[in-house]
Amino acid sequence: MGQQNIIDIQVSELAAKVTAMKSEGQRLVQICCTKLPDKLELHYSFDKNYDFTSFRVTLADATVKVPSVSGIYLSAFIYENEIHDLFGIQVDGIAVDYKGKFYRTAKPRAFNPEQTPGGQA
Amino acid sequence: MSLLGMTGTIIKNLCAGPVTERYPFVPKEYPAGARGKVNIEINKCIFCGICQRKCPTAAITVTKEPKTWVIDRLRCISCSACVEVCPKKCLALDVKYSPCSVAAQKDSFLPDAGTPSQTA
């Protein structure tokens, strides 16, 4: 069975850490967001030879801007659009930005409806 | 590389009869253990309500006073959760589904009454 590691990192370290993963030849597995009562958690997960590593980034709320990693891993754009459309996370500089038109849900930010649109003021 | 790779299969199919079942002239045979509609032996039921609590789709309503056991056939997903938890083993899954219906169909069972009364 492959190993599984979850590592806590800061938003500011994200780009450097993800670049390091890319140079190791890791594959980007997924990016996901978890809404907790008082904060939001992002997981950036990687895999190499079935060993699994996940970076956990904690955000105070959806007004915190997150740098995009789609410049490093192009396939990240699809996950970043997803967390933007479902949780209202502000991701800066997505390689292919659908601007909220990727998930056409009936209600905006379906998984985080209480959050006022952050980062637009 | 072949052009008519299917020919052999097609000739075989022409000689053999139809593969599909001749429904409704020949009734469908279900294997033992197929999950169909829920049946209840109402006179064995003690109206404890465990099946109501364990039903993942809230299809079952049990009342103690008066004693009734009601199932919403369209909500039921035939998962057999109720059958597994029933303490008196009075619930069972039939191999057949409940008949088709276009409106919400609730079957009510009362003790000593043999057949269910249906309400839309």
Add this chain to the structure above:
Amino acid sequence: MSGRTVIPFGPQHPVLPEPIHLDLVVEDEKVVEAIPSIGFIHRGLERLVEKKDFVDFTYVAERICGICSFIHGMTYCMAVEELLKLEIPERAKYLRVIWSELSRIHSHLLWMGLTADAFGFESLFMQSWQLREKILDIIEETTGGRVIFGSAKVGGVRRDISADKLQDILKKLRSYQNQFAEIGGVFLRDATVKHRMQGVGVLTSEQAQVLGAVGPTLRGSGIAADLRMTGYAAYGKLGFSPVVETAGDCYARCQVRIRELDQSVDLIEKAAAQMAEGPIEVKVAGTPTGDFFARTEQPRGEVIYYAKGNGTKFLQRMRVRTPTFANIPPLLTMLGGCQLADVPVIVLTIDPCISCAER
């Protein structure tokens, strides 16, 4: 002649079993770019976990996808079992392998039929689905359901397969292997089929790696990655190696799936031979705490269940990353530069399952 036109493809399209929308930017007949949008069948199932307790949610997890339902349910159970620190009995692990592989066979046969339909080979479509029907009968005999197996549960499995029944199933599967070869032979050798698939929708191994392709899409591009190799359930004891093809085109992805049919039958045979009598479930105690990523191999590729519990009956978060979702970026790359008429075939070779992609 450099005028560009945008052609909407889907969400209603004869070739699509499920709704995905692609805006195809075309120059003459050549697709320059494809822009996807999804969300037509977004059901918000991930949030339902806040309202259903972790045992009941198995039923919901199984219904995320109508085709690989068992593997969805099983992966969810694996995630929760890890949070509960439950070790499931050996026999349950082997039964999970058998049902996983049956669902892989039926999914691949379904895919073969849909693809044959996409390039207009109706009799091949019927023939594939006729075979699939026989597999569905086996599934119904063993689990009671045809596509919703309902046999995975937290702590093990809900039904057992008797030794006689198992021998009966193996005998049937061996007899179907000839038919797999017959149908597979048409896919792999017929000139008309080859004409539609060879050299179409090429994805190089570098692209597949960078874009995060999974499943047959990845293995068709020459990368030997199969999550079953991590040895979850009883796969670690069965000894097999992933099926790999190197061409990276639609034909290679088709070859991978057809060869996996035989691999699945072999795995079922091995599992049946090794399986010992014993209990099939353990009692569930406690509540899930902590977080865990469960990963398994579906017919379409790697699926990830992320579960986070806080010691209550309700999980805080359950996230599913389905293989189709991961295969969308590679799909967009394959579509760039292809002919408009090839779009349906290329879309189908990633084996799209949109309702599971959107959850």
